[in-house]
Amino acid sequence: MPDDMIVTTDDLLAMLDTFLADRQGQWWDTLFSRRNTPIPFFVEKPDENLVQMFASGALRSGKTLELGCGHGRNARYFADQDCEIDAVDFSRVAIEWATEFAPLNSHKINYIHDSIYNLILKAATYDIVYDSGCFHHQAPHRRGSYLDLVATVIKPGGSFVLVCFSPEGGGGLTDRQIYEKPWLGSGIGYSEEQLSKIFLPKFVINECRRMRETGQAEPVFGKAFLWVSR
Numbered sequence: 001m002p003d004d005m006i007v008t009t010d011d012l013l014a015m016l017d018t019f020l021a022d023r024q025g026q027w028w029d030t031l032f033s034r035r036n037t038p039i040p041f042f043v044e045k046p047d048e049n050l051v052q053m054f055a056s057g058a059l060r061s062g063k064t065l066e067l068g069c070g071h072g073r074n075a076r077y078f079a080d081q082d083c084e085i086d087a088v089d090f091s092r093v094a095i096e097w098a099t100e101f102a103p104l105n106s107h108k109i110n111y112i113h114d115s116i117y118n119l120i121l122k123a124a125t126y127d128i129v130y131d132s133g134c135f136h137h138q139a140p141h142r143r144g145s146y147l148d149l150v151a152t153v154i155k156p157g158g159s160f161v162l163v164c165f166s167p168e169g170g171g172g173l174t175d176r177q178i179y180e181k182p183w184l185g186s187g188i189g190y191s192e193e194q195l196s197k198i199f200l201p202k203f204v205i206n207e208c209r210r211m212r213e214t215g216q217a218e219p220v221f222g223k224a225f226l227w228v229s230r
C-alpha cells in the first residue's frame, strides 16, 4: 500500500498537514528567537480582556488550559489568579523563554512542549480553556480537531475564551487560496459570522467584542484588530 494512501479521516488530516508543514514549531522558534523585534505580543503584559474578565467575575480561578501559550504572559496572569494551569506550545524556544520567568516568582505553571493535537487529556478536565492567537494560525482542515479538543476537555459550564484575528488582523486568504498557495499567510482573519458558524454548534457565545486597543504605558495588552469571544 503506498505510504500516502488515504483510508481514514486522520490520514487525510495528516496529508493536508504536510501541505502547510512550514508553519510548525520551527517557524515559531525562529520568530521567538528574535526577542527584540517589535512583535506586538512580545510583551510582559496579560490580555486586557483577561484582567477585565477576572475583575468582573466572568472568570474565576480554576483549572486552566492555555492553547499556544507562547512565552507565557497570560499563563503567568492565570497563575497569579490562583489558577492551576497547563500551558501548551509547540515552539521549543517560546517554552524556554516562558520558563526563564519561573525563578523570579512562585507561579506554578505546567508548561507542555507539544502540538495541541498531540495532547492526551481526560474529558471534562478544565474550568477554563484560553487561546490568545493560536486558533487563527490553525489550518482550515484542523478546525474540527480544534473544536473537538476544546469541547472534550472543558468541564460542563466551563469557559472557553478565544482571542483571534478579525478580518483586518488576518492575511486575507480564503481557505481555498491557503491550499492553492499552499501558505497560511500571516494567519486567518474571521468575521463574527464565521466565528458563530464554527463555534455555535458546540458552544454558547455569551460575548463577542473587539479587544480594547491599549496604550503603550498601560499594564495590559490590547489590539483592536482582535476579537475577544467567550
Ligand SMILES: C[S@@+](CC[C@H](N)C(=O)[O-])C[C@H]1O[C@@H](n2cnc3c(N)ncnc32)[C@H](O)[C@@H]1O
Binding pocket: 025, 028, 041, 042, 067, 068, 069, 070, 071, 072, 073, 074, 088, 089, 090, 091, 094, 114, 115, 116, 117, 131, 132, 133, 134, 137, 138
Ligand atoms: C500569535 S502566537 C501567541 C502566543 C501567546 N498566546 C501570546 O498571546 O503571547 C501563537 C502561538 O501559538 C503556538 N501554536 C500555533 N499552533 C500550535 C499548535 N498546533 N500546537 C501548539 N502551539 C501552537 C505558536 O507556537 C505560538 O506561540
